Amino acid sequence: TRLAEAAGIAIDNGIAVDAQGRTSVPHVWAAGDCTSFPYRGTRIRLESVPNAIDQAECVADNILGAGRDYVAQPWF
Ligand SMILES: Cc1cc2nc3c(=O)[nH]c(=O)nc-3n(C[C@H](O)[C@H](O)[C@H](O)COP(=O)(O)OP(=O)(O)OC[C@H]3O[C@@H](n4cnc5c(N)ncnc54)[C@H](O)[C@@H]3O)c2cc1C
Structure with a gap:
């Protein structure tokens, strides 16, 4: 996350991504x-x-x- 933070990408308990994996910076994705x-x-x-x-x-x-939203599967 330090690398992303240094690049100006929004952090919110980790690199904040939308449902499809986009960060706050265009063309930068994370998973x-x-x-x-x-x-x-x-x-x-x-x-x-x-x-x-x-x-x-x-x-x-x-x-x-x-254009697919990520849906986390329940896991134990
Ligand atoms: C002790 C331990 C036990 C675990 N046991 C389980 C388990 O039983 N079951 C389970 O499901 N999960 C377990 N986990 C969690 C699991 O290991 C992680 O959820 C999983 O490895 C995450 O994968 P990832 O690819 O997101 O990140 P990582 O596997 O952490 O991969 C990230 C990679 O990015 C590299 N990297 C970081 N910064 C940079 C940089 N600036 N430049 C270039 N490369 C960089 C790192 O070196 C690393 O290789 C365990 C974790 C730990 C620590």
């Missing part, structure tokens, strides 16, 4: 442990392998133009 993202009316930060993989796949799709 995984370093992010917080919208979830059921609030923002959450998940630090788990399933989230790191699922969110990254979604954000990669969105970089390619999918």
Whole structure:
């Protein structure tokens, strides 16, 4: 997050991304442990392998133009 902060990207309990993985800076995307993202009316930060993989796949799709919101799967 220090790198993102130094670049002027908004931080809110991690790199703040929208539902599709965009940061506050155009053309900069983020996924995984370093992010917080919208979830059921609030923002959450998940630090788990399933989230790191699922969110990254979604954000990669969105970089390619999918326009898909990330929906975190319940995980125990
Ligand atoms: C001790 C421990 C046990 C865990 N056990 C589990 C578990 O049982 N199950 C589970 O689901 N999760 C577990 N986790 C969490 C899991 O490891 C993380 O959620 C997952 O690795 C996050 O993946 P990521 O790709 O988002 O981040 P990371 O795996 O942290 O990858 C980020 C990468 O970016 C690199 N990096 C950082 N800054 C820079 C920079 N400025 N320039 C270039 N590279 C940079 C880092 O070196 C790192 O390789 C555990 C974590 C820890 C620490």
